[in-house]
Amino acid sequence: MRRVAIIGTGQTKHTKSHNDLNQAELVHQATTRALVDAKISFRDVDAIILSNMELFEGRALPEMWVGEGAGGYLKPVMKIATGGTSGTSACIAGCHQCASGLFDIVLVVGWEKHSEGATQTGMALTDPLWDRNIASGAVGNFALSISQYMAERGVTPEQAAKVAVKARRNAAKNPYAHLQMPDITVDQVLSSRMLANPVHLLDMCPQSDGACALVYAAEDRAESLCARPAWVRATVTRHDQPYIGDLDRRLLTMRTLRDAAREAYQQVGITDPLRQIDVAEIYEPVSYAELAWYEALGLCAEGAAARLIDDGSTEMDGVLPVNPSGGVLSTNPVGASGVIRVAEAAMQVMDRAGAHQVENVRTALATGYGVYAWSDVIILSIDK
Amino acid sequence: MKAPPISILGVGRTDYEPKPGTTIPELVYRAVQAALTDAGLTMRNIGARVTASVDLWDGLTASNVMITEVVGAVMQPESRVAGDGLLAACHGAMSILSGTYQTVLIVAHCKSTMGDRWGITNWTFDPIYQQPLGLDDYYAAALQVSALRSSAPLFACPPADGAAAIILSSIPAPITIRGMGWALDEHYLGDRDLTDSPALRQAARRAYNLAGIIDPKHDFTFVELSDHFDYQRALWASILGLDGFPNLNLSGGLARGVPSFVAGLDCLIEIVLRLREKTGIGLAHGCWGPAGQGQVVMVVGQ
Numbered sequence: 001m002r003r004v005a006i007i008g009t010g011q012t013k014h015t016k017s018h019n020d021l022n023q024a025e026l027v028h029q030a031t032t033r034a035l036v037d038a039k040i041s042f043r044d045v046d047a048i049i050l051s052n053m054e055l056f057e058g059r060a061l062p063e064m065w066v067g068e069g070a071g072g073y074l075k076p077v078m079k080i081a082t083g084g085t086s087g088t089s090a091c092i093a094g095c096h097q098c099a100s101g102l103f104d105i106v107l108v109v110g111w112e113k114h115s116e117g118a119t120q121t122g123m124a125l126t127d128p129l130w131d132r133n134i135a136s137g138a139v140g141n142f143a144l145s146i147s148q149y150m151a152e153r154g155v156t157p158e159q160a161a162k163v164a165v166k167a168r169r170n171a172a173k174n175p176y177a178h179l180q181m182p183d184i185t186v187d188q189v190l191s192s193r194m195l196a197n198p199v200h201l202l203d204m205c206p207q208s209d210g211a212c213a214l215v216y217a218a219e220d221r222a223e224s225l226c227a228r229p230a231w232v233r234a235t236v237t238r239h240d241q242p243y244i245g246d247l248d249r250r251l252l253t254m255r256t257l258r259d260a261a262r263e264a265y266q267q268v269g270i271t272d273p274l275r276q277i278d279v280a281e282i283y284e285p286v287s288y289a290e291l292a293w294y295e296a297l298g299l300c301a302e303g304a305a306a307r308l309i310d311d312g313s314t315e316m317d318g319v320l321p322v323n324p325s326g327g328v329l330s331t332n333p334v335g336a337s338g339v340i341r342v343a344e345a346a347m348q349v350m351d352r353a354g355a356h357q358v359e360n361v362r363t364a365l366a367t368g369y370g371v372y373a374w375s376d377v378i379i380l381s382i383d384k
Numbered sequence: 385m386k387a388p389p390i391s392i393l394g395v396g397r398t399d400y401e402p403k404p405g406t407t408i409p410e411l412v413y414r415a416v417q418a419a420l421t422d423a424g425l426t427m428r429n430i431g432a433r434v435t436a437s438v439d440l441w442d443g444l445t446a447s448n449v450m451i452t453e454v455v456g457a458v459m460q461p462e463s464r465v466a467g468d469g470l471l472a473a474c475h476g477a478m479s480i481l482s483g484t485y486q487t488v489l490i491v492a493h494c495k496s497t498m499g500d501r502w503g504i505t506n507w508t509f510d511p512i513y514q515q516p517l518g519l520d521d522y523y524a525a526a527l528q529v530s531a532l533r534s535s536a537p538l539f540a541c542p543p544a545d546g547a548a549a550i551i552l553s554s555i556p557a558p559i560t561i562r563g564m565g566w567a568l569d570e571h572y573l574g575d576r577d578l579t580d581s582p583a584l585r586q587a588a589r590r591a592y593n594l595a596g597i598i599d600p601k602h603d604f605t606f607v608e609l610s611d612h613f614d615y616q617r618a619l620w621a622s623i624l625g626l627d628g629f630p631n632l633n634l635s636g637g638l639a640r641g642v643p644s645f646v647a648g649l650d651c652l653i654e655i656v657l658r659l660r661e662k663t664g665i666g667l668a669h670g671c672w673g674p675a676g677q678g679q680v681v682m683v684v685g686q
Contacts, residue, residue, distance in 0.1 A: 001483030022512065053445060054466070058507065060440040061466070064673045065510040067568045074586045077568040077678075078475060079466040081439070083446035089463050093475060099482035102594075125445040235484070237432075237461035242452050259459060371449050 003384050004098045005222035005229035006350075007215050008038025009343035014178040014210030014331040017115035023062065024069035026211040027111050030336075031070045034107070034213035037352070039225060042071035045215075046103035050079045051090035051110035052335035055125055057117040070109045070213070084283065085237075086110065087338020088368025088376035091214070092235040095378075098216040105221060110339035111211035119207050127242065135244045138285055139204060141372065143196035144244070146288045149251040150198065155291055157198055159306040161189035163287040164202050164329055166315060171326025173355040178208040178331040189287075203287040210333035212340045219384075230349035230364070234264035234379040244372050251289065254296035256375035257367065261297045264377040268363070273320075274299045274313070277379075278361040279348045280322045281341040283369040284329055290322065293367065316358065324348070324356040338368040342378055349380050390477045391557035392550055392684065393487070394423025395653040400544035400641050402497040408442065408547075412493050413454040415547035419489070423551045427456040430551070431485035435464045436472035436492035436645055440504050455491055468492070468610075469548060470648025470670035470680045474564045476552050486554050493547035494643035501543050508674060510571060524573060524674035525613045531578035532615060539614035541638035548649040550656070559659050559686050563597070565590025566680035573674065584623045584671070584679040595665070595683035600625040605664025608651035610671050611637045612644070620669060620676070634658065645672065648680055659686040 010033025094108040135141035171177035192202040238256035284290035291305035314322035345364035368376035396418025469492025476488040505521035569583035611617035648670020655666035
């Protein structure tokens with residue numbers, strides 16, 4: 001298998017409404033920035049993978065129009081879409097295509113322009129017989145699973161609010177993040193509008209407009225083009241049941257993430273993830289989910305997640321900083337969110353994260369979350 | 385193509401009659417089970433899946449959600465290409481070439497009788513210039529026919545419901561993938577020369593190079609082209625260097641009623657079935673989007 005590395009990344013500013021850029025222009029801006037970062041031009045790109053959840057904008061085959069923004073004219077362009085995991089699925093697909101030997105340079109671009117559609121309508125287009133009535137949209141179905149998680153694990157709203165605070169404070173150091181709130185407090189989160197008990201407005205991710213791109217290069221090209229590339233060491237995917245009622249204690253077990261992480265750690269030789277991983281960019285659509293993911297990722301024992309946020313282990317200066325970028329809680333253009341996770345993890349490994357750079361990163365973890373309980377796990381490293 | 389060659393272990397498909405009483409997971413289940421039976425495998429032998437479907441045609445966000453169980457993706461890897469099934473096959477082959485998986489199941493589905501067939505395609509056009517004109521895939525085809533100065537009436541293949549599946553593997557088998565290529569054309573119809581398809585030229589160039597095809601008319605034994613409209617068969621054939629090629633669309637082509645997005649994979653299945661009867665090299669073609677904006681070509685051989 002050919003080794004593959006990320007050699008450049010680029011993002012637009014993520015915001016509530018990009019009235020200044022259409023979808024193709026958003027993609028073009030992120031792409032150009034990634035190409036500049038990688039020190040290559042459109043001509044060097046052999047293939048393009050796009051990621052977008054088209055019903056959020058009410059489109060069909062959006063790559064037809066938007067593909068040109070990524071420089072896709074007469075190039076092999078493929079759109080990957082798997083719900084919230086779209087971005088990480090696209091990153092995994094791009095990595096595999098680059099490793100296949102058919103392409104040396106592969107560009108991955110994810111985007112979403114929620115302001116042009118009705119996100120809740122898109123989310124409601126699930127199974128019409130059962131789930132549409134009880135679990136449509138992220139807020140409602142998370143409220144169900146979070147209640148169960150709180151009851152069994154004893155996690156409090158204050159502890160979840162600390163996750164929300166960490167994310168928005170970290171985002172204040174990330175120039176591309178959507179919700180930048182350097183002075184946000186736990187009380188502010190707890191007194192924000194209740195969406196569906198126990199989820200407050202500030203516990204939830206926003207809907208953002210934005211795009212994110214990254215460039216993969218195959219072994220030789222990566223080494224000649226980039227002094228400190230982020231090598232892809234593991235790419236693992238797990239999907240699960242289509243009906244929410246069939247998922248056994250969804251947040252408590254999160255068996256897809258648990259299994260994917262276990263396999264990825266095994267591939268890389270990680271036995272103590274909390275200490276062996278230097279930074280994590282995980283897909284947490286709601287504050288409580290981050291705590292549940294700590295357990296599934298094996299960062300702590302079952303039921304001990306709240307301690308990691310209480311003692312600051314996952315803060316910027318903790319033993320394992322989680323989401324220095326501000327995460328999905330601060331920025332969520334769905335089709336781009338997974339690409340952002342991988343791009344931010346790569347930026348940390350490449351030492352290009354600027355004000356939210358963690359020191360001495362050798363190994364970074366990125367995850368994707370989608371549908372009810374689908375997971376992708378990607379591990380990047382300074383070591384080939 | 386770089387070693388190891390990717391082999392096609394099994395193929396399966398439903399019939400494509402309109403099926404108002406059959407759910408999409410049931411259609412997909414039938415195609416998948418047929419492919420597994422054909423390959424003599426069980427779901428345990430499948431390492432990963434690449435599905436192909438498009439959300440607006442299903443009326444579902446993430447249209448692969450409802451088929452997770454029937455493609456065997458519970459606690460297993462799956463990815464979805466939002467486009468033609470032949471494109472999903474290309475991606476599946478590459479994920480095997482990358483060394484990540486040994487055996488990959490490819491499945492495409494579409495129930496095109498569920499929705500407003502042409503109305504849906506209006507949403508493919510950019511929302512600023514072309515969509516407000518009311519363009520859809522039928523009008524785009526009419527413009528292409530007009531550009532070709534053809535006097536033949538515009539005939540679209542009938543709407544259809546169904547699913548198709550193939551199983552790819554690095555395990556050696558008689559029929560292997562020799563080459564593949566795909567490309568996107570310009571989006572704005574006014575900027576395109578509708579009498580040509582540079583995207584198909586580009587896709588074919590890549591596939592022919594990988595497969596060592598020099599004289600298509602001589603090198604190919606069978607060719608199956610996605611002729612969503614009657615006029616497209618001659619147009620694609622001419623671009624592929626196959627004017628007057630005798631064994632073209634022996635299946636009857638899409639005029640027999642093959643669902644969108646299943647079409648390219650169905651062409652591949654047709655080729656595989658024929659190569660089992662007669663040794664040779666075959667070409668399968670798929671296209672999607674207005675006037676064939678997206679083009680994909682795969683060369684397989686026995």
